[in-house]
Amino acid sequence: MYMVKARLVRLLSHYPHFITTLEVGVVLVACLIATTQPVLAVTRFQNRSLKVQKAIAGERTDYKFSFTYNTVGPVGSIDMLFCYNPIPTDPCNAPVGFDVSGAVLSSQTGETGYTITTRSPNHIVLSRSPAVVGNTPSTYTLSNVKNSTDVRSYAARLESHETPDATGAIVDLGSVITQMTDQIEIQTQVPPTLYFCLSRQVEMDCSTSDDVQFTDMGDLSPSSTVTAMSQMAVGTNASGGFSISVNGPPMQSGIRQISPLVTPTPSQQGTPQFGINLRANNAPTVGSDPDGNWGVAQPAADYNQPNLYTYRDGDVIASSPEVSLVRRFTVSYIVNVPADQRAGVYATTLTYICSGRF
Numbered sequence: 201m202y203m204v205k206a207r208l209v210r211l212l213s214h215y216p217h218f219i220t221t222l223e224v225g226v227v228l229v230a231c232l233i234a235t236t237q238p239v240l241a242v243t244r245f246q247n248r249s250l251k252v253q254k255a256i257a258g259e260r261t262d263y264k265f266s267f268t269y270n271t272v273g274p275v276g277s278i279d280m281l282f283c284y285n286p287i288p289t290d291p292c293n294a295p296v297g298f299d300v301s302g303a304v305l306s307s308q309t310g311e312t313g314y315t316i317t318t319r320s321p322n323h324i325v326l327s328r329s330p331a332v333v334g335n336t337p338s339t340y341t342l343s344n345v346k347n348s349t350d351v352r353s354y355a356a357r358l359e360s361h362e363t364p365d366a367t368g369a370i371v372d373l374g375s376v377i378t379q380m381t382d383q384i385e386i387q388t389q390v391p392p393t394l395y396f397c398l399s400r401q402v403e404m405d406c407s408t409s410d411d412v413q414f415t416d417m418g419d420l421s422p423s424s425t426v427t428a429m430s431q432m433a434v435g436t437n438a439s440g441g442f443s444i445s446v447n448g449p450p451m452q453s454g455i456r457q458i459s460p461l462v463t464p465t466p467s468q469q470g471t472p473q474f475g476i477n478l479r480a481n482n483a484p485t486v487g488s489d490p491d492g493n494w495g496v497a498q499p500a501a502d503y504n505q506p507n508l509y510t511y512r513d514g515d516v517i518a519s520s521p522e523v524s525l526v527r528r529f530t531v532s533y534i535v536n537v538p539a540d541q542r543a544g545v546y547a548t549t550l551t552y553i554c555s556g557r558f
Contacts, residue, residue, distance in 0.1 A: 243270040245358060245374035247337065257380040258297060258349045262306070264341045267358065269311060269333040270372050276330035278314065278340070279359040279366040282322040286355035286375035294322035297349030303342040310338025317365070327364040353379035390437065395526055396444075396554040398432040404492060404528050406433050420546065422470040422539040427486040427532065432552060434497070434518075435526030440557025441497070443519040444529075447551045450474040450511060451535055453544030458535060464508035473536040474548075475509025478518060478529050483507045486534070492527030496520050499529065509534050 245267035254261040269275065282300065283292035299321045308314055311333050318325035326340065348354055356378075360371040399409035409431075417426040436442045450460040451474045461475035467483060478499035480489045490499065497520035502510045509532075518529050535546070 243372050245372045246270050248374045248376050250356060250376040250378050252378050255381050257347055257351055259347050260344055262341055262343045263345045264339060266339045268335055268337045272334050273332060274330040274362050275333045275360045275371055276328060276364040277361045277366040278326040280324040281357040283357060284354050286377055288357050288373060295348035295350055295354040298322055299346040300324050303345050306343040307341040310336045325366045330362055347380050351380050353377050392558050393437045394556040395435040398552055400430050402431045402433050404433055405526055420537045422537055425467050425469055425484045426535045427484055429487060430531045431528060433526050433528040434554050435524050436556040437523050438556035438558040441520035441522045441524055442554055442556050443516045444552055444554045445514060445516050447514055448548055451546040451548050453546045456542050458546060460511040461509050462512055464502050464505050464510050466507055467534050469536055470538055471536055472538055475511045476531055476533050477503045477509050478531055479506040481507050481532055487532030488530040490527055490529050494525040494527050496522060497524045497527040
């Protein structure tokens with residue numbers, strides 16, 4: 201008589217929550233309303249935009265300004281003034297908490313050669329030796345800008361001047377508006393998962409089994425080898441994979457037992473042998489090779505040799521070093537006895553334990 205009792209072991213683990221911050225920058229292009237003759241006399245930067253890398257109140261981040269020079273002529277400076285109101289003729293109220301005094305000009309394209317020469321919490325001047333510009337698309341990125349702590353919209357008033365110090369007549373002007381947002385948090389988790397099923401026959405995905413945990417191997421004889429099979433399927437999302445151990449005594453009747461094979465050994469009739477492996481065998485014909493889509497889940501070396509059988513109580517008989525799709529293993533059992541084996545009903549109960557390494 202031969203018995204197999206299966207226990208399904210689930211390793212529970214708590215994953216840390218993964219927090220993703222959705223950072224949304226809202227960029228609007230503002231049309232200036234001309235209210236005085238000096239403003240009407242200048243032209244506007246074209247294709248103006250402002251990309252804020254992290255539009256979160258109070259964060260330090262990058263501000264990337266893009267625009268096209270409209271007036272062909274010499275330009276020596278770009279004045280950037282940050283105010284709630286985009287209208288250049290209105291008084292400027294600085295956005296609460298905004299600070300550009302520690303900013304650096306980290307990149308520039310198109311019309312280049314600028315450096316920061318003037319800075320205050322809400323004012324930056326980019327300067328260079330005056331040079332003629334055409335209708336040139338250009339970008340200027342300021343890094344280490346501290347966003348306003350106010351979630352209201354605010355603007356950058358832009359002006360270009362012939363002079364390097366942003367004095368004298370305005371060449372082109374325009375404004376861009378941005379707005380901070382309260383931080384949006386999206387929270388989710390991937391729960392720890394361990395699939396493990398064990399029976400005489402199981403489906404690959406553990407959806408069904410024959411629900412048989414007992415096998416009668418028949419009569420023992422020194423001239424024949426008795427065999428049995430069971431199956432188990434396992435899969436896990438544990439980063440360290442899984443291991444399956446087998447636990448229990450060899451076949452025994454009272455104080456008498458059939459010797460287990462402590463090293464991989466061929467089946468030999470007429471000698472005391474109890475052993476298992478996880479491969480297809482033809483001496484005797486029993487078992488199947490592992491099947492499934494995940495090649496890294498394999499039997500342990502001593503249990504992975506066709507026609508060689510081993511049994512050591514507590515051994516890990518199959519494992520995977522990483523996340524594993526479901527794979528099915530067939531366990532083959534053999535029993536041989538000598539002619540002088542004492543009469544009795546020989547049985548064992550084996551417990552298979554699957555552990556996920558989360």
